[in-house]
Amino acid sequence: xxxxxxxxxxxxxxxxxxxxxxxxxxxxxxxxxxxxxxxxxxxxxxxxxxxxxxxxxxxxxxxxxxxxxxxxxxxxxxxxxxxxxxxxxxxxxxxxxxxxxxxxxxxxxxxxxxxxxxxxxxxxxxxxxxxxxxxxxxxxxxxxxxxxxxxxxxxxxxxxxxxxxxxxxxxxxxxxxxxxxxxxxxxxxxxxxxxxxxxxxxxxxxxxxxxxxxxxxxxxxxxxxxxxxxxxxxxxxxxxxxxxxxxxxxxxxxxxxxxxxxxxxxxxxxxxxxxxxxxxxxxxxxxxxxxxxxxxxxxxxxxxxxxxxxxxxxxxxxxxxxxxxxxxxxxxxxxxxxxxxxxxxxxxxxxxxxxxxxxxxxxxxxxxxxxxxxxxxxxxxxxxxxxxxxxxxxxxxxxxxxxxxxxxxxxxxxxxxxxxxxxxxxxxxxxxxxxxxxxxxxxxxxxxxxxxxxxxxxxxxxxxxxxxxxxxxxxxxxxxxxxxxxxxxxxxxxxxxxxxxxxxxxxxxxxxxxxxxxxxxxxxxxxxxxxxxxxxxxxxxxxxxxxxxxxx
Amino acid sequence: xxxxxxxxxxxxxxxxxxxxxxxxxxxxxxxxxxxxxxxxxxxxxxxxxxxxxxxxxxxxxxxxxxxxxxxxxxxxxxxxxxxxxxxxxxxxxxxxxxxxxxxxxxxxxxxxxxxxxxxxxxxxxxxxxxxxxxxxxxxxxxxxxxxxxxxxxxxxxxxxxxx
Numbered sequence: 085x086x087x088x089x090x091x092x093x094x095x096x097x098x099x100x101x102x103x104x105x106x107x108x109x110x111x112x113x114x115x116x117x118x119x120x121x122x123x124x125x126x127x128x129x130x131x132x133x134x135x136x137x138x139x140x141x142x143x144x145x146x147x148x149x150x151x152x153x154x155x156x157x158x159x160x161x162x163x164x165x166x167x168x169x170x171x172x173x174x175x176x177x178x179x180x181x182x183x184x185x186x187x188x189x190x191x192x193x194x195x196x197x198x199x200x201x202x203x204x205x206x207x208x209x210x211x212x213x214x215x216x217x218x219x220x221x222x223x224x225x226x227x228x229x230x231x232x233x234x235x236x237x238x239x240x241x242x243x244x245x246x247x248x249x250x251x252x253x254x255x256x257x258x259x260x261x262x263x264x265x266x267x268x269x270x271x272x273x274x275x276x277x278x279x280x281x282x283x284x285x286x287x288x289x290x291x292x293x294x295x296x297x298x299x300x301x302x303x304x305x306x307x308x309x310x311x312x313x314x315x316x317x318x319x320x321x322x323x324x325x326x327x328x329x330x331x332x333x334x335x336x337x338x339x340x341x342x343x344x345x346x347x348x349x350x351x352x353x354x355x356x357x358x359x360x361x362x363x364x365x366x367x368x369x370x371x372x373x374x375x376x377x378x379x380x381x382x383x384x385x386x387x388x389x390x391x392x393x394x395x396x397x398x399x400x401x402x403x404x405x406x407x408x409x410x411x412x413x414x415x416x417x418x419x420x421x422x423x424x425x426x427x428x429x430x431x432x433x434x435x436x437x438x439x440x441x442x443x444x445x446x447x448x449x450x451x452x453x454x455x456x457x458x459x460x461x462x463x464x465x466x467x468x469x470x471x472x473x474x475x476x477x478x479x480x481x482x483x484x485x486x487x488x489x490x491x492x493x494x495x496x497x498x499x500x501x502x503x504x505x506x507x508x509x510x511x512x513x514x515x516x517x518x519x520x521x522x523x524x525x526x527x528x529x530x531x532x533x534x535x536x537x538x539x540x541x542x543x544x545x546x547x548x549x550x551x552x553x554x555x556x557x558x559x560x561x562x563x564x565x566x567x568x569x570x571x572x573x574x575x576x577x578x579x580x581x582x583x584x585x586x587x588x589x590x591x592x593x594x595x596x597x598x599x600x601x602x603x604x605x606x607x608x609x610x611x612x613x614x615x616x617x618x619x620x621x622x623x624x625x626x627x628x629x630x631x632x633x634x635x636x
Numbered sequence: 637x638x639x640x641x642x643x644x645x646x647x648x649x650x651x652x653x654x655x656x657x658x659x660x661x662x663x664x665x666x667x668x669x670x671x672x673x674x675x676x677x678x679x680x681x682x683x684x685x686x687x688x689x690x691x692x693x694x695x696x697x698x699x700x701x702x703x704x705x706x707x708x709x710x711x712x713x714x715x716x717x718x719x720x721x722x723x724x725x726x727x728x729x730x731x732x733x734x735x736x737x738x739x740x741x742x743x744x745x746x747x748x749x750x751x752x753x754x755x756x757x758x759x760x761x762x763x764x765x766x767x768x769x770x771x772x773x774x775x776x777x778x779x780x781x782x783x784x785x786x787x788x789x790x791x792x793x794x795x796x797x798x799x
Contacts, residue, residue, distance in 0.1 A: 123772050126783035158772030292728030295769035330675065330712045331768050369675050371710030372766065388668035389702070390709040449730035449771035456772050487729065521771075523729045537732055541766075547709075 105219065106137040106149040113146040114191035116184060119163045119216065121154035121302045122334050123456075129162035131178035136164070139185050147188050153303020155216040157203055158456035165216065166191065170198040203454050206473050208435065210443050211259075211419040212459050215303035220338055223345040226306040232351045234425035235310050238317055239359045247318040248274060251421065253429030255441030260286055260377070260414030261489065261518045262594075263440070263507040269411065272401040273319040276409035281321035283312050283363075284405065284412045286382060287328040287335065290374040291490030292541065294521030296445040297415035299457050301328070301335045304419070305342035306351075309365060311418030313352060314425060316363045319411050324365040327382055330372060340367055374491075374545035378593045379404075379412050381547065392549045393593035414519065416445055436462035440506035448474050450523040451481060463504035466496065470524055481526035485609070489518030491538040491545075492598025494605025495531060514605040530627035531610040532617055535602045536564040542599040553596030556587035560603065567614060570621040570630035577614055581607065644694040647687035652680040656688070660695050667698050670706055674713055683714045711766070719754040719761035721799045723779050723792075728767025730774040735789075739775055740764075742789035747796060760796060 118124075118133040133151055140147045155163045160174035164184055168191050173184050199205075209215070218225040226232070238247050252267025273281060285308060289297040301308060312324050328336055343365050347353040354362045368386050375381045376391040379400050385391040386405060404410025420442060424432045433441050440462040446469065449455050453475030460469060466486060470476070477483050485495040494515030496503075503509050507517050525534070543557035563580045566572040584600035591597045607614060616624050623630060643665070646653035659676035663669035673696065677688045684707055693703040707713045723743070727736045743762060744750055754761040770776040773785035777792060779799075784792065 122783070123770060126770065126773065126785055161772075289769065290766070292732075292767035293730050293771055294767075295771055298769040331765070369672065370712075371671055371675065372712035373710050374766070385671065386668070388666075388670035388698075388706070390706055447771060449774065450733055455730075455774075491729075521729070523733070523771075525733060529733050534733075537729070 103134045103137050104221070105133065105151050106141050106147070108146050108148060110146060112148045113193075114144075114166060114168050114188045115148040115150060116140070116188060117150050117152040117155075117165045117167055117216065119153070119155045119161060119165075120151045120220075121158075121299055122332075123154070123158040124161040124163055125334070127162045128178055129176075132162055132164060132176050132181065135178050135181050136184065139181060140188060143185070144189065151219050151221070152217060153215045153220045154212075154299045154457055156207075156212075156457045157454060159454050167217070169195045170200060172198075172201075203458075203473050203475070206464075206468060207459050208443050208461050209459050210423050210432075210435075211300060211307075211416050211445055212303065212457065213423060214307060215299065215457075218304065220303050220305060221341055223306060223342070223349050223351070226304070227349070230426060231306055231422075232310055232346075232349075234422040235313050235317075235351060236357055238314050238425060239357055239361055244274065244318045244320065247314060247425070250425060250429045251318070254424045254432035255429075255436075256417065256420055256424065256432065257440065257507065258414060259416035259420070259444070259519070261516065263517060266413065266417055269401060269413070270315065270318050272399075273321075273409050273411040276402045278403075278408040280323065280408055281316075281319060282405045282408060282410045283316045283319070283321045283324040284382065284386070284410060285312055285324070285326045285415060285418055286377065286379075286412055287326055287332075287339075287415050288370045288377045288382060289329055289332075289415075289519060290377045290545075291519055291521050293447065293449055293487070293523045294490060294519050295447045295449075296457065296520045298329075298332050298335055299447075300415050300419050300445070301326075301332075301339055305335075305339045306346060307422055308415055308418045309339075309342055309346055309352060311413075311421035312365065313356070313363045314421050315411055315413065315418065317361055319409075321411065322362045322364065324363060325386055325405075326365060326367045327376070327386060328367055328369060330369040336367060336369065343367070373547070374541070375547045375593070375595050378595060381593070382412065383410065390547070392547045393595075395592060416520070437504060437506045437508075439508055444505070444517070444520055446520045446522045448522050448524070450487075451478050451526040451528070452476070452524040453478050460505075462506045465502050465504050467501040469505070469522065470501070474524065477524065477526050481528065483524070484527050484529060485525045485531070487515075487523040487525065487534070488521065489516040489598075489601070490521055491541045492516075492594065492601050493518045494601050495525070495534065495609065496605075497609040514608050515601070528625060528627070530568075530623050530625035531606040531613050532564065532568050532623070533625075533627045535606045536561065536568050538602040539564050539599070542595065546595065546599075550590075550592040550596060552587045552590040553592065553599065556583060556591070556596070557599050559583060560587065560600065564603070567617045568623070568628045568630075570617065570628075572618045574618060576618065577607065577611075644691060647691050653691070655680040656692065657695070660692070665696055667696050669696055670698055670703065671710070674707055674710075678713060683717045685715065685717075689715075720759050721780050721796075722761045722763060723777060723796055724763040724765040724768075725751075725787075726765040726768055726770065726774070726776045726778075728765070728771060728774075730771035731767075731776055734774040736775045739777065739787055739789045739792060742793050743796065746793045760799060
């Protein structure tokens with residue numbers, strides 16, 4: 085990898101850009117792929133693209149410059165890759181493009197490929213197979229990469245039941261967190277009756293520390309739309325929504341453009357590919373409410389109301405949007421569907437562990453060297469993810485825990501580093517898969533403080549509908565705050581555990597039921613830290629000031 | 637027989653109301669267009685005032701109580717006008733363990749402003765973000781729409797003071 089000095093940051097809007105790339109008229113000898121996902125964009129990667137187009141366009145006739153989606157290694161951005169040789173340029177500055185131009189000039193058909201670094205080498209890409217390889221704003225690019233081939237095959241050669249069987253055979257489980265078998269969900273919606281069915285893509289990625297869905301939609305929106313269209317055919321729906329976070333403007337604009345382009349290319353809309361099948365998609369914006377990731381709250385939000393959940397059953401699969409059968413899957417789940425149809429359910433089921441098939445995309449962040457997006461087979465150990473792919477802990481610090489599952493997940497300590505990651509193993513370790521955020525912590529993180537942080541998040545995001553969650557999260561936060569500020573008494577841990585159990589058992593939806601998880605998991609593995617705060621009035625990590633919080 | 641109701645007029649002749657009106661019309665002026673309409677109003681005006689709430693409610697046949705309930709339920713909507721500039725400091729998990737609180741404390745000390753408030757001179761609104769998915773750039777902040785990566789508290793304060 086070529087190291088260049090750090091860049092200053094600047095965010096370019098994705099629309100209305102004059103320069104989108106460079107494609108020579110004749111054969112392409114060499115190409116430069118410039119990452120234009122949000123992380124690199126905010127480090128002025130669009131200026132790099134413009135600069136390369138300018139230089140390459142005037143001095144070389146057989147070089148292409150292309151905007152691509154996320155290359156994964158966000159920590160080293162902005163990134164430029166030369167696919168012909170596999171060379172990757174990191175920390176590129178718009179005013180220092182000469183090394184890239186020279187490398188482009190040196191590419192020959194016989195060029196030796198640079199061996200992939202361990203960060204890329206250990207990954208298996210299915211949901212992110214096109215990420216960093218195609219232009220996310222070009223439907224032609226997607227089609228060239230086998231895009232919409234799965235939809236064509238489904239519409240012309242398979243019955244809806246055969247599609248559902250293939251998904252069931254693949255063993256795919258919901259990637260939004262709970263891991264519900266996707267084939268089972270599709271069958272339930274297919275069997276349900278109603279005047280019209282809906283397919284919803286849940287892109288309301290609210291977990292702090294998670295950016296998988298954002299990156300997938302920014303890098304390859306068509307794959308998600310194709311997955312939705314296949315799902316719609318399989319369950320008998322003709323209308324769909326992408327429910328997207330309002331905080332992700334680039335995702336919204338790229339998804340909207342993808343819907344327009346796909347409709348023009350006859351891959352969405354009415355009588356798709358000259359068949360009877362019709363599927364129209366629209367984008368709906370979330371507005372910053374974590375609870376809207378919950379299915380029934382999400383539906384309430386699409387209907388224009390406050391995002392408060394309702395009791396289940398009835399499940400959305402039977403009575404969802406406007407009271408009709410509704411299929412809700414996560415972005416990554418839909419992104420896995422076209423590859424499964426193209427390569428077969430058996431192929432997908434051959435990857436992963438006994439009960440968790442395929443791969444999982446993780447957003448690696450926190451105190452780890454290679455922060456970014458990684459996709460690994462289920463069953464890959466935490467050690468491989470954090471130390472091999474992630475490059476270990478920054479600044480010579482020591483690994484303490486990895487937090488998975490978002491604010492309703494848990495902290496997994498070092499003794500589990502050799503555990504293979506799948507739905508079951510994470511559950512046994514007291515956490516859960518969640519949408520795939522993985523935040524690495526070192527000895528400078530105080531686990532009491534971390535638990536307080538998550539409870540603060542939950543108490544703010546509680547919708548207020550049911551009492552256990554509304555009152556319980558606030559009370560739990562006050563208890564954690566007392567511990568973190570040296571005001572707690574012996575016996576407070578036990579009181580807190582009783583209350584946490586009550587909140588977990590009696591809350592209406594997943595938000596309240598999951599809110600106590602960080603408390604449980606930190607107490608399970610780091611009880612001595614709690615005791616140090618209470619008995620000795622010291623914070624072992626030196627984070628908590630041990631002074632009473634002054635409410636502003 | 638249902639009587640076709642006349643669309644209510646915009647509160648004033650500001651051209652930006654057309655953005656809101658168009659978005660509502662595209663969704664058939666149905667009640668479920670409420671959140672999209674609030675998004676449009678906030679995009680157009682920066683915040684959503686009482687006139688906007690009433691206009692949207694009347695246009696979509698949604699009672700004022702529901703409009704107010706929805707507008708205040710979602711964190712993204714703001715009913716108070718913002719300062720001339722905005723600085724959003726991310727306090728998501730990755731930013732939190734990488735020092736987001738120190739960044740907030742420095743801004744508070746230097747500019748005398750706390751989250752969700754605007755400086756006395758109306759120049760800067762300080763906001764807290766719930767993770768904008770730039771975790772690999774932690775700690776991150778957004779100043780007037782520009783994402784600032786790996787923020788240094790001192791540098792950010794100097795940048796904000798220079799606004």
